[in-house]
Amino acid sequence: MELQGKWSWALHYFLLAVFVIFALFPLFWLLKVSITPNDLLYGEGVRLWPSRSTFEHYASVIAHSQFPLFFRNSVIVAATTAIFSTLLATAAGYGFSRFQFRGKYWIVGLMLVTQMFPLVMIIAPIFRLLKPLGLTNSLTGLVIVYTAFNVPFASFLMQSFFDAIPKDLEEAAMLDGANRFAAFRRIIVPLTLPGLAATLGFVFTAAWSELLFALMLNSSSATSTFPVGLLAFVSKFSVDFGQMMAAGVLALLPVCIFFVFIQRYLVQGLTAGAVKG
Amino acid sequence: MAAIRIHDLCKSYGDSEVLRSINLDIEDGEFVVLVGPSGCGKSTLLRLIAGLEAITSGEIRIGDRVINDLAPKDRDVAMVFQSYALYPHMTVRENMSFSLKLRGMSKDRIEAAVQAAAEKLEIQGLMERKPRALSGGQRQRVAMGRAMVREPKAFLFDEPLSNLDARLREQMRYEIRKLQRDLGTTSIYVTHDQIEAMTMADRIVAMHEGIAQQIGTPADLYDNPANLFVAGFIGAPAMNFLDATLVPEPQTPGNASLSRVMVGRERLGTVQHTQAARQDGRVTVGIRPERIVVGAPSSSLATQIDLLEPTGLGTVLHLRLAGQRIKVFTTERLEVGVKDAVSIAIVSSDLLLFDPDSGVRLR
Amino acid sequence: MTAQARPMQRRAIWRRAYWRRTAVAAEPYLYTLPSVLLLCAVMLVPLVIGLTYAFHDVRLLDPMSGEFIGLEHFRELYADPAFWNALRNTVTWTVASVTLQFGLGLILALLLNRLFPGRALVQLLVFLPWAIPSFLSGLNWAWLFNPVVGPLPYWLKALGVMAAADNLLSHPRHALWGPIIANVWWGIPFFAITLLAALQSIPADIYEAAAIDGAGPWVRFRRITLPFLAPTMAITILLRTVWIANFADLIVIMTKGGPADSTQILSSYIFTQAFQRLDFGYASAVATVLLALLLAYAMALMVLRAVLMRRS
DSSP: OOOOSHHHHHHHHHHHHHHHHHHHHHHHHHHHHHTSOHHHHHHTOSOSSOSSOOOHHHHHHHHHSSHHHHHHHHHHHHHHHHHHHHHHHHHHHHHHHHOOOTTHHHHHHHHHHHHHSOGGGGHHHHHHHHTTTTOTTOHHHHHHHHHHHHHHHHHHHHHHHHHTSOTHHHHHHHHHTOOHHHHIIIIIHHHTHHHHHHHHHHHHHHHHHOOHHHHHHOOOGGGOOHHHHHHHHHHHSTTOHHHHHHHHHHHHHHHHHHHHHHHHHHHHHHHHHHHHO | OOOEEEEEEEEEETTEEEEEEEEEEEOTTOEEEEEOSTTSSHHHHHHHHHTSSOOSEEEEEETTEEOTTOOGGGSOEEEEOTTOOOOTTSOHHHHHHHHHHHHTOOHHHHHHHHHHHHHHHTOGGGTTOOGGGSOHHHHHHHHHHHHHTTOOSEEEEESTTTTSOHHHHHHHHHHHHHHHHHHTOEEEEEESOHHHHHHHOSEEEEEETTEEEEEEOHHHHHHSOSBHHHHHHSSSSOOEEEEEEEEEOSOOSSSOEEEEEEETTEEEEEEEESSOOOTTOEEEEEEOGGGOEESOSSSOEEEEEEEEEEOSSOEEEEEEETTEEEEEEEOSOOOOOTTOEEEEEOOGGGOEEEOTTTOBEEO | OOTTHHHHHHHHHHHHHHHHHHHHHHHHHHHHHHHHHHHIIIIIHHHHHHHHHTTBOOBTTOTTOOOBOTTHHHHHHHTOHHHHHHHHHHHHHHHHHHHHHHHHHHHHHHHHHSOOTTHHHHHHHHHGGGGSOHHHHHHHHHHHHOTTTOSHHHHHHHTTSSSSSOOGGGOTTTTTHHHHHHHHHHHHHHHHHHHHHHHHTSOHHHHHHHHHTTOOHHHHIIIIIHHHHHHHHHHHHHHHHHHHHTOOHHHHHHTTTOSTTTTOOHHHHHHHHHHTSOBHHHHHHHHHHHHHHHHHHHHHHHHHHHHHHHHO
């Protein structure tokens, strides 16, 4: 679609610049305040860049606060959730991809429904169910809950990866002497490594960002994940912006890095999915 | 190696019947080709034998065993897929060793078996390559090697040459058939290409709409087709079919009838048939293009040329006879052009009669 | 083989066949069952339990609570101004967020659909907000609105939008716009990516044919782009609407629903009732109403879809 004229290109670049600035400005500001020393923070107010920069906030956050603990908890929960979700989703996704069976509509329907209703609805019942089991204030409880939340989306994602592998590979393996599960394990799964990586990444990001359930199910700082810890920190020390913003920048790092790698495939992947609606 | 007996086999998907009552006895070491247009059920039949689909009713025996409910891995058959289905993440050697490894064979024996097969197929130099680094023909050979090392009771081929170009197909036809003769393994080969069927088969099963229309040697199907479908499917260029009328001639002694075959006002010939013609005398008459003689001086039929198709070997003449199209194939070099008139001659014994509605051959 | 032995052999064969057929039929369930069990345990069972809470007096702080009170909660919420306010806010929040996210996302997608040098980098930068965890997006914007460290109050005053350089989030009438803007910032990339993918699937030769036929850019947009995008747009908007209506994180973080419950939407109201007042019964009642509304919305969609399909 070629539009002629210098004016249209000028408008084009201008609008793009607006979008880029809009997208990046908040992050830029976050970064800027995080490296502004405390004495300049209130004095210089809202300059675009501090006259002196410092990493002391990062140092305090890493060395003196509980953020390393929160970070560690989040990594444990997110990674474990990612692994379990991907395991379950791989099996379920394979089932959806290769079989036509009577319960399929019901099971797929169940998965779709769970993506649609407001999760806040079950926050109270889950609390009351997990408390007697000792799974509140526990990373394990969070992992169980998060895994359930992510399995449907992960299953559909894995299903689309399995759909791309021709069925005759398993058939060849089954004739060669493998039963279906062995064919699945030895032939099909090794071919979906990119899909496994993508699913692990998506679930990790989702679990990393979850706030409400972590807040509800957890009241001790020993088992707080990063969002909860950051929020508690914010309400307690609401004036130490430098440290808070430094903590925020640290929270961004894992997901930003992951995103930089996969965003190119997002559009490609969605082109295939979007056409199907 | 074993005989395969298929008895009254039926397959339906829900309400649609894909295979109807297939009966087939394959001898040990025989090369049987299932041929037919898309959707005729030939691939489904192959997959039922392999165990990749479930049988609706009927029985399949390999050797003496009924294999209806055996898992594919327990049937001891090997399949060469249309897409070859080579494991992409394994080398050629690993592809060929996979089934033997699953069986728990010792490393040395596996090595020996794979090496022997590779030599036979002349792919020794490709053993460490991955499938994506192979050409179509090479992949085909590896797929065959993978099947060969297992020394199965039967080979199943699912249109293995469809993805190759014409030149390569010709060569692979020869190689596959030669290999099978050397090994002596019972083989079932599925294709939609009647040339492959004719050149490779010991016997052909011509299939259409889920029914085995005719089972016989290539010569049987060519000379003696059982119905319109088989007559029109086997042989290229395809048989001519003309709407004609049978006019009874005075009776000859015996049970046979004698009738004149009339196309419009032209008399094609006189045929003897034991089965009665229809009341209204309508019939479809078949005559192969290569059996028609052009430019014979005796009792010729007048036609006009619509189109000429030179094929190198000969020429296909598209003619108009009494308002209907008729093709003639001749190896003679003729000095003719479009709109020219030519006369053709037909030997009566080459005429085949078919019922115009059911397609069944009228003998 | 005697005549007697044959029926026993046949039975043995039949039994083996039966087991094999059962095993084959059960296979797909074995693959999907673990996920199904987990989902039922963690989501379905609590859902049903949650619905029953709506009809019981359930307070976490009071261990003696739990008695059946019928429709008491529902009467309570009918008379609760905060509930109706939350309902109104839910509509405002959803409509504003979806419209802005979609509109700006569409413009961005159109801009990115043209090839220009540096497009890959620009694409990466404008999609970055999507990668930011929502809690961080909320905090980030809350700080931007905070006159102590953020520039926005001063800019808003300079633009004449606000009388003094205060925190937008502490004005009951306008505070909801804070989370809306954060939501738009965070949500544009999602729409842009989806619409861009749809735009890129439109075959180029249709545009070329139209250009040859003399259609200008606006006509091409109206007659080619929009109709092609329509199905994707429709589905994306409809699904996103539900998701945004339920999305409480930003509001909880930025305003906690305040000042004075003025920025509550239904789902954040449910959360604060459960989390702060620990009144699970009332929270569940509000949640039941929300669920009913969502179901009504879904049904309306299905009816609409059926009507449209019958017409075409």
